[in-house]
Amino acid sequence: MRQSELFTKTRREAPKDEAAKNAELLIRAGYIHKEMAGVYSYLPLGLRVFNNVVRIIREEMNAIGGQELELTTLQSPELWKKSDRWRDDSIDVWFKTALKDGGELGLGTTHEEPMTALMTEYVSSYKDLPKYVYQFQTKFRNEKRAKSGILRTREFVMKDLYSFSKDEKEFRTFYEKCAAAYKKIFDRAGIGDTTFRTFASGGSFSKYSDEFQCVCDTGEDTVYIDEKKRIGVNKEVYTDEVLTDLGIAKAELKERKAIEVGNIFPLGTRFSDALGLRYKDEHGKEVPVVMGSYGIGPGRLMGTIVEVLADAKGIVWPEEVAPYAVHILSITGGNRDVSTEADRLYELLRENGIETLYDDRDIRAGEKFADSDLIGIPKRVIVSEKTMSEGGVEVVLRKDGSTTFVAESDIIGHLAT
Template sequence: LATTHEEPLTALMTEYIHSYKDLPRYAYQFQTKFRNELRAKSGIMRSREFVMKDLYSFSRSEAEFREFYEECAGAYKKIFDRAGIGERTFRTFASGGSFSKFSDEFQTICDAGEDTIYVHKEKGLAVNKEVYSDEVLNELDMKKEDLKEEKAIEVGNIFPLGTRFSEALGLNYTDEKGAARPVVMGSYGIGPGRLMGAIVEVLSDEKGLVWPKEVAPFPVHIVLISGGNKDVVAEADRLYELLKEHDMEALYDDRDLRAGEKFADADLIGIPTRLVVSEKTLAEGGVEVVSRQTGAATLVPESAIIENLLAK
């Protein structure tokens, strides 16, 4: 059970790619993978079963391939930015194996990371320890004194594959002049599970998780502090239904527990925005809106709650 599928995708594309008019093409999948991981540990960070997004590009030329390669690198950067770890994630030069001199990894600085990288903050780039040498630094126009050693987690990678698979498996196309040419390929991967693990490691605090809005299981966490008051319960129920009407999923904590326990659990779960409904907030004419990231609390009038949430 392969972790990536260069060979079967190449063989499959022989049925669809014949002419230069059929290119470029891109195939991707989200699939559960299995790996005989000898050092399985750290939960979803390194496991034998995991979900992976793998993408394969098929291009007419090296130039066409490189254009998409850079577009994909930019798209990955946007993903990590939206996931809240962009400032700590660096495009990292790593070994290209038997395919090319370098491949590109996306490494997120984290004390829990297993990889060692050397980061050039000004360039926004890094070099993996496995290829770190004076020769490589000269080629990349980097100086040792400008680099900082960091531990990091690999959250994505992109590989130039060249024509190795296409030549071996007969994936050729006919160009404009009628000549047969091998297809130029690339491979691109992100492990959503490992990405989630990296987000947890990087963004958590002493109280618990701090989910970015884009990957949070819910955008809003309603915490009901009723004190046995049925009017407070009714208001919290109404707020929950109001959010559903505006396509906002909410985690609703209506358990019969003390306020301190509920707030501690809310911090532990880490939903971005907490809405507290209690006798006190109703008496003051609103709902308490609390940011999990900053801890800032604001009393928002009930009539303005949807507008307030949409602005976040």
């Protein structure tokens, strides 16, 4: 992509009403556009990052047997009344709307009920289980406070997976498999070292659930981390009784602020009982299906990456989520030959499948360097009179600023690694 063709532009300052670092940087760098409080649009660069995050999650969910589908956002009150979650004092973030025929609909906040109802059409025997289904689906939540950028929004995409198992043992096997898949996701997204599996309240579903908390000074949650065991406890369940129950030593824990980037919940038979999801076992006895839910918000993960990895100059994208692998900067100094060489290099990288953003704009070198730092693409390739005279290019890594001179004959091999 030629940067001169992007309709977006970088900004020196973020909107005055934006306090979250992730949103400030993403807006300034041209990744997102703020529509209103808690509502953001993804611009071309931002959508590329978002789609890369989705790709990582999808690959890991498919690897553990997940089957992807997509359910509707529009929710029937009758279905949710069966689980007693249509009431506003049960779920207080509903967006509800009246229909012209006098009925009412809700915009989905989560999908346990419709997913369970769907499975009643396909599960009747022990031979039909287990099953694992997931979606990337737009949720709507009427949040009272939406001031954390894309970490907490009123409209967002959620990857929600639901497991349907014959019994607790079968459920637990998959539960741990999904926890391991989440670790792979966070490793690939560049925040694995600072993300900890954390015990939290199971709410009305179970004694405990598991959150994946990424340590960050701007996080909303307080957690207690055992860095050696790589586990944590959320403050909401942090008591001596719970620590004893979990076998965790208080002396080994450190209090930290963190951002929740994922969660997995045992649901038991809460929804299968309410919605009649049962199967006949080997002896013909009807048994309720044991369920679990597993959530990750791609946008929230994207915002967390910015919060955790950004530096004073701007965003620092890990390679797997970056919008492009390489950012070419043409530093012409008025020399047309430099532009010609940069054009040639850009086409060469494209031909070799290396996704590249090419800054071919006619602006000062300092502006190009500042924008490149702000945008945060992993590898910067500088083409100038100096590099041409030396027969190569200068490659700068965004994460640490290290610089390598690469000969022309080695460019493709170097950038492809």
